[in-house]
Amino acid sequence: MNNSIKRFVVYLVGLFISIGYLLFRYKFLKDVNDFHKEILVASAFAVIISCLTGIVEIAKAQGKYFWIALKCFLLIPNKKVYVSLSYLLRIKIPGEEKYFLVKGSKINQYQPVGGVYKLVGNKDLYKDWKASPKADGKNPRDLRFFVDAKFLPQIINWFYSRKDREIGVWREFYEELVKTQILNADNFKSIRAEFLRTKENILCKQTRFENEVYHTLIYDVFQIELSSKQSKEFNKLFKTDNFNEKYAFVTEDDIKRECFDEHKTRIGQHTKYIL
Template structure:
């Protein structure tokens, strides 16, 4: 990506120089020589057309991330960015359309089952991206860290490649629901998971943590396909009690308003991504 950004800067600079020359030629010069008329003018137009076409091809190649790369590399290269790369699981009971949430263990709110992906293999983000880790002692490989904005395009490309990182969603499901005894391990020996979409919040202005200016949050959203037996397990929980200190069953309107139980219980902002 760095080479493409450098090329873009070069093309843009050449275009500005060529346009500046043409303005000078047609609005300032009164008696241009043949060298200008037959040499420099055609050359300037050629530079403009070639540069614009090249920038267009680069933009088309990188799609929606092209402007992100420009922002990160040119406008905010040294800004501190908090990065979180995670997944969310949509668990919904059929018929009544209740969404199942769990109580967050770091923030006093209810949110979808899920969490940050983890590094696998020998990937060293501290060395590769000069990242500052934001992890706890029990999860040292979590993909939650700080970097300079100039590294964001490379991080996005790496994340999309799925190389050297966790790709499954079973770990958090087990930790939050089975290991805690919320649902039966026997009934949830296997689960079918459907990928729904990716939700991104890139270079969002934030000052939640010390010295950071922006957040870059990427969520992979999945839906758990419940078998009749598994759905019955969740229905038993719901019929027994719609919310406890460990979990809650909420409606769409609750998620949209980010609260339930007469505004006493908070729902995390990112929960809307499972709707």
């Protein structure tokens, strides 16, 4: 993506030079010889057409990320960006307008099951993009790190290529619900997950971490399709205890308000993405 932006800058410079020459030629130049009339003017118009065509093609190829790439490359190349690339699981109880959330392990709030993707294979984002992990990062293969803004367009492009990273959602489901014995392992040996959408929050101003200027958060949202046995188990949880120190069943309104239990218990802001 950086190469595309470099080409864009070259096209832009060529465009300005050609337009500047034509303005000079027709507004200020008095005695015009044939070299100007037949060669330079024609060349200037040809360059303008070529540059405009190139700019349009680059903008179309990059789509909605074009202006983001331009901003990162030209305006904020060395600003620190915190990047988190993760997935959220929407678990809705059949027959009930209730969503299943779990207690956060780091923040005192309830939130969807899910977490950051991990690297697989030999990809080294610390070498490729000079990234640095979070201070409390226990696993350097988590896709949660700090990076200079100039690398962000490459990272977004790589993320959507789905190469060298997790693409499944079972790991977090197992760790948060099966391994913790909230759910019976016999009924949850596997799950079916339907991809719903991707939610992005790119280059939002934040100051949560030291030296950080921007956040870039990307969430893939999946819906868990429960089998009959799995549905029965969630219904049993709901009827037995719909709110405890491990999990909670909440309504859509609760999620929109970002709290429940008479406003005493917090729901994570990102939970709204599962609605």
